[in-house]
Amino acid sequence: MPLLTPQIQDENDYSLVASLDNVRNLSTILKAIHFREHATCFATKNGIKVTVENAKCVQANAFIQAGIFQEFIVQEESVTFRINLTVLLDCLSIFGSSPMPGTLTALRMCYQGYGYPLMLFLEEGGVVTVCKINTQEPEETLDFDFCSTNVINKIILQSEGLREAFSELDMTSEVLQITMSPDKPYFRLSTFGNAGSSHLDYPKDSDLMESFNCNQTQVNRYKIALLKPSTKALVLSCKVSIRTDNRGFLSLQYMIRNEDGQICFVEYYCCPDEEVSESES
Amino acid sequence: MKCLVTGGNVKVLGKAVHSLSRIGDELYLEPLEDGLSLRTVNSSRSAYACFLFAPLFFQQYQAAAPGQEALRCKILMKSFLAVFRSLATVEKSVERCCISLNGRSSRLVVQLHCRYGVRKTHNLSFQDCESLQAVFDPALCSHVLRAPARVLGEAVLPFPPALAEVTLGIGCGRRVILRSYQEEEADSTVKAMVTEMSIGEEDFQQLQAQEGVAITFCLKEFRGLLSFAESANLSLSVHFDAPGRPAIFAVKDSLLDGHFVLATLSESDLHSPALCSPELRRLAPPLQAHGTPPPDDFANDDIDSYMIAMETTVDSEASRAVPSIALSPGLRPFCSPDPYSEDNEAEPSTEPGTPPPKKFRSLFFGSILAPAHSPPGPSPVLAEDSEGEG
Numbered sequence: 001m002p003l004l005t006p007q008i009q010d011e012n013d014y015s016l017v018a019s020l021d022n023v024r025n026l027s028t029i030l031k032a033i034h035f036r037e038h039a040t041c042f043a044t045k046n047g048i049k050v051t052v053e054n055a056k057c058v059q060a061n062a063f064i065q066a067g068i069f070q071e072f073i074v075q076e077e078s079v080t081f082r083i084n085l086t087v088l089l090d091c092l093s094i095f096g097s098s099p100m101p102g103t104l105t106a107l108r109m110c111y112q113g114y115g116y117p118l119m120l121f122l123e124e125g126g127v128v129t130v131c132k133i134n135t136q137e138p139e140e141t142l143d144f145d146f147c148s149t150n151v152i153n154k155i156i157l158q159s160e161g162l163r164e165a166f167s168e169l170d171m172t173s174e175v176l177q178i179t180m181s182p183d184k185p186y187f188r189l190s191t192f193g194n195a196g197s198s199h200l201d202y203p204k205d206s207d208l209m210e211s212f213n214c215n216q217t218q219v220n221r222y223k224i225a226l227l228k229p230s231t232k233a234l235v236l237s238c239k240v241s242i243r244t245d246n247r248g249f250l251s252l253q254y255m256i257r258n259e260d261g262q263i264c265f266v267e268y269y270c271c272p273d274e275e276v277s278e279s280e281s
Numbered sequence: 282m283k284c285l286v287t288g289g290n291v292k293v294l295g296k297a298v299h300s301l302s303r304i305g306d307e308l309y310l311e312p313l314e315d316g317l318s319l320r321t322v323n324s325s326r327s328a329y330a331c332f333l334f335a336p337l338f339f340q341q342y343q344a345a346a347p348g349q350e351a352l353r354c355k356i357l358m359k360s361f362l363a364v365f366r367s368l369a370t371v372e373k374s375v376e377r378c379c380i381s382l383n384g385r386s387s388r389l390v391v392q393l394h395c396r397y398g399v400r401k402t403h404n405l406s407f408q409d410c411e412s413l414q415a416v417f418d419p420a421l422c423s424h425v426l427r428a429p430a431r432v433l434g435e436a437v438l439p440f441p442p443a444l445a446e447v448t449l450g451i452g453c454g455r456r457v458i459l460r461s462y463q464e465e466e467a468d469s470t471v472k473a474m475v476t477e478m479s480i481g482e483e484d485f486q487q488l489q490a491q492e493g494v495a496i497t498f499c500l501k502e503f504r505g506l507l508s509f510a511e512s513a514n515l516s517l518s519v520h521f522d523a524p525g526r527p528a529i530f531a532v533k534d535s536l537l538d539g540h541f542v543l544a545t546l547s548e549s550d551l552h553s554p555a556l557c558s559p560e561l562r563r564l565a566p567p568l569q570a571h572g573t574p575p576p577d578d579f580a581n582d583d584i585d586s587y588m589i590a591m592e593t594t595v596d597s598e599a600s601r602a603v604p605s606i607a608l609s610p611g612l613r614p615f616c617s618p619d620p621y622s623e624d625n626e627a628e629p630s631t632e633p634g635t636p637p638p639k640k641f642r643s644l645f646f647g648s649i650l651a652p653a654h655s656p657p658g659p660s661p662v663l664a665e666d667s668e669g670e671g
Contacts (some may be wrong), residue, residue: 161397164370170363195360196388196405203398 016043016079016111019071023107023122025258026064027092030085032236032256032266033060035229039085040138043111044078051141052085058226058270059142060233068262071108079111081135083118091131095124111135144269150245153180153214155187159237159254161208165189165200166231169224175273176224180244181217187242191224210239220248221273230254233266248272282312282351282382285341290536291378291393295365296509297332297539302362303505304330304541309413310361310389311353312344312382316537320413321358327544328502329415338536340377352382355410356389364391364403374399382407417542419529422520424490426457428480430510430517430532433459436478437504444476446546447503449519450495455482462497462546486516496521496528497546506530506541524548 033052042049047065066072095105108121117132173191180187186204204212237254244250252268286294305321320331336342345351365371377394393401436459446462460477482488510517510532521528525547532539
């Protein structure tokens with residue numbers, strides 16, 4: 001039924017309308033969290049948050065604030081739907097993912113409400129493509145209850161310093177161990193693979209370190225397979241904030257600058273793999 | 282053992298590891314008084330490679346802790362390669378590399394000191410091992426050619442990446458010919474194209490071989506050494522003999538030397554057109570004229586009649602001092618068995634890996650160097666294995 005709705009409608013009929021001159025400002029951010037097939041989208045007047053989760057242990061959120069869009073109207077207080085992210089990304093890059101220089105793909109995105117498809121109008125060089133993607137029942141997303149007042153250690157690094165480390169992670173190791181400490185080794189990433197262990201140490205006075213606020217030594221392990229997808233966000237970002245709270249939960253916040261110089265954020269939460277007893281000092 | 286590599290030499294070391302990784306799955310690391318040696322051999326033992334980095338290559342070099350015996354070890358190539366995986370990054374960010382081998386911790390520790398004070402420490406597990414040593418002597422090869430690596434590198438560039446073997450020979454006018462080698466049974470689509478490069482004598486620093494000689498060897502390993510030699514801007518010399526005898530590819534400068542020993546096909550040029558003219562065919566008689574008939578066990582394999590001799594020894598110094606080529610089984614009497622040699626490198630025959638698809642199947646074994654262990658003729662163990670795995 002929804003697929004047959006007439007195309008031309010009053011804007012007021014839509015609960016969400018968003019237009020964008022350069023679709024890549026949206027698609028790039030979505031790629032940074034594309035490690036599962038499905039995503040849940042929440043739209044408020046402030047913008048859109050897209051959430052992807054895996055194994056009830058890791059959650060990635062991409063925030064595309066209203067200011068990124070040239071037009072952004074939300075009729076209701078909040079609009080929520082679930083969508084196949086792979087399909088959405090395929091549609092967004094329907095004119096090619098690496099366009100010719102000088103040509104931009106414009107996007108107009110409309111959503112009529114619960115039960116309706118997400119409509120995409122993509123235009124490049126006078127050619128318009130209309131895509132309708134069926135939406136799904138929104139699923140409850142995890143609440144990591146990651147509260148900044150409970151943050152024990154926080155580091156802001158230039159992403160450049162982590163990029164290589166993450167791309168070369170020894171994937172034969174089951175976990176990535178993160179050590180954050182006011183004393184040596186300050187910030188350490190360790191893996192324990194088939195070939196042996198490796199440690200990567202960042203001194204706190206390194207030029208890569210934008211800020212270093214560690215109050216207590218914490219050693220936590222995270223499933224490497226769950227963290228590896230965050231590399232997608234890392235490669236796009238310019239800075240990353242690494243925080244752990246009193247439960248050992250990890251928050252990675254990536255600052256991503258889009259093609260128009262605007263800043264967006266992508267955030268990953270991950271729960272620790274296990275308690276490491278000697279971590280509590 | 283402890284050594285410290287700095288600056289551009291880290292990349293040279295990394296590049297050497299990359300070229301070794303084209304050959305073997307295991308890396309033999311042996312600190313010697315005259316430098317650090319890195320060696321490997323492929324699973325079918327048809328290719329062997331070694332690099333020796335002189336003590337001067339390092340900022341600091343200590344083969345063994347004072348009063349202790351030097352350790353040698355064998356590690357997975359993959360894990361050592363991972364340390365230097367991205368050469369671009371190594372070049373850009375690594376300032377110092379410290380390698381230490383400590384018997385107590387049973388770990389080979391590779392520490393990279395990078396830009397911005399970042400430090401990477403790899404603790405690699407290793408196995409004790411005997412010394413890996415191929416027995417070869419470039420001086421015994423009658424033919425030598427030497428050219429800047431760039432010349433040979435550019436010459437192999439046009440060959441398709443999938444091409445397995447290449448024939449190197451001297452054509453008319455003493456031009457050096459490189460030609461893609463086609464197996465007779467190769468399917469017609471592959472056979473449709475033969476690529477041939479011809480290089481003038483003037484591009485060579487040394488060319489000591491008469492027209493008509495030719496050898497055929499694996500391109501992949503050759504490319505590995507070439508890319509190393511090109512990046513280090515070195516000359517590459519090729520020492521070879523009759524087809525079927527191992528060819529030795531060598532690079533050398535004051536701080537390092539590298540040797541790749543590759544098996545060659547015993548019939549270098551029977552199936553492909555003559556390198557030059559019919560007369561040259563006469564000059565270079567086809568293999569049957571001088572080759573010994575292949576042993577029965579390997580009747581299906583056309584190149585199994587010759588072997589690179591390689592052995593492992595307990596005493597590396599002794600083995601390094603024994604430069605001899607193990608000849609074909611037919612010519613076995615020439616072998617000079619090393620008193621230390623043992624057939625202790627048993628992995629090749631026990632390895633579960635699939636047999637190499639190519640014909641360079643046969644190769645050297647300790648057993649052929651130690652007549653006491655080996656029956657006359659090729660080792661029956663080998664024959665069983667290759668049949669069993671095939």
